[in-house]
Amino acid sequence: xxxxxxxxxxxxxxxxxxxxxxxxxxxxxxxxxxxxxxxxxxxxxxxxxxxxxxxxxxxxxxxxxxxxxxxxxxxxxxxxxxxxxxxxxxxxxxxxxxxxxxxxxxxxxxxxxxxxxxxxxxxxxxxxxxxxxxxxxxxxxxxxxxxxxxxxxxxxxxxxxxxxxxxxxxxxxxxxxxxxxxxxxxxxxxxxxxxxxxxxxxxxxxxxxxxxxxxxxxxxxxxxxxxxxxxxxxxxxxxxxxxxxxxxxxxxxxxxxxxxxxxxxxxxxxxxxxxxxxxxxxxxxxxxxxxxxxxxxxx
Numbered sequence: 001x002x003x004x005x006x007x008x009x010x011x012x013x014x015x016x017x018x019x020x021x022x023x024x025x026x027x028x029x030x031x032x033x034x035x036x037x038x039x040x041x042x043x044x045x046x047x048x049x050x051x052x053x054x055x056x057x058x059x060x061x062x063x064x065x066x067x068x069x070x071x072x073x074x075x076x077x078x079x080x081x082x083x084x085x086x087x088x089x090x091x092x093x094x095x096x097x098x099x100x101x102x103x104x105x106x107x108x109x110x111x112x113x114x115x116x117x118x119x120x121x122x123x124x125x126x127x128x129x130x131x132x133x134x135x136x137x138x139x140x141x142x143x144x145x146x147x148x149x150x151x152x153x154x155x156x157x158x159x160x161x162x163x164x165x166x167x168x169x170x171x172x173x174x175x176x177x178x179x180x181x182x183x184x185x186x187x188x189x190x191x192x193x194x195x196x197x198x199x200x201x202x203x204x205x206x207x208x209x210x211x212x213x214x215x216x217x218x219x220x221x222x223x224x225x226x227x228x229x230x231x232x233x234x235x236x237x238x239x240x241x242x243x244x245x246x247x248x249x250x251x252x253x254x255x256x257x258x259x260x261x262x263x264x265x266x267x268x269x270x271x272x273x274x275x276x277x278x279x280x281x282x283x284x285x286x287x288x289x290x291x292x293x294x295x296x297x298x299x
Contacts, residue, residue, distance in 0.1 A: 156189050171265065256297070
């Protein structure tokens with residue numbers, strides 16, 4: 001079996017299923033587990049993503065309106081790798097490579113394109129099974145899903161009976177986006193009351209003043225595609241808002257900056273650890289070892 005994964009969460013899932021040795025190619029975003037960085041890189045962003053958040057948002061919007069690609073797919077390389085399975089996602093054209101990005105010539109040898117959809121936690125677990133079945137490891141898939149569901153139940157059990165503070169999770173800072181999709185379910189499992197966003201609905205942009213109006217007890221900033229260091233740099237723009245210092249979370253020191261790329265925005269094997277992280281932020285609950293200072297920090 002030969003697998004090309006053009007989705008970071010798909011790479012994580014394949015490795016968790018014990019199929020890492022079958023991976024022959026990866027996307028530019030695949031970084032977990034770290035050794036996958038040695039695999040051939042089969043995609044690239046089509047523009048400079050090192051520019052500030054506002055410029056990224058503007059360029060993404062322009063490209064979508066113009067029908068221009070957000071990613072470059074190295075089609076010839078994929079054909080040379082001769083995969084049996086290609087993993088992509090169909091949920092968000094901005095976040096990762098979609099089946100529409102995968103040129104038909106990539107699959108000239110009959111490779112199966114496995115497309116994942118992740119609007120809810122059920123979709124996330126379903127994606128694990130979809131990959132497992134596609135590569136002939138259905139039994140391992142069922143065991144993996146059961147294990148992750150039990151871990152999530154443990155998070156719920158640890159915070160049961162605790163007061164549920166109000167929370168806003170920001171998925172982008174300029175302009176401001178509130179977290180959606182499976183994220184609200186993680187906040188609920190971790191003992192929080194999400195003030196903006198609904199389970200199963202897309203993340204959405206809004207006027208930044210909406211944060212002030214909501215005035216949550218906790219604010220978690222985890223921009224899509226940004227690691228912790230990049231989050232810390234990009235979040236600085238929020239201080240320019242005249243209302244920033246008025247927020248209860250800011251006054252009380254309850255603003256957390258997190259690695260959105262590996263955790264909050266990725267629907268793979270870091271989904272449950274994200275719920276554990278939120279429980280640590282909101283309630284001080286630690287699962288195994290604290291992730292403060294590694295995956296998140298207080299602002």
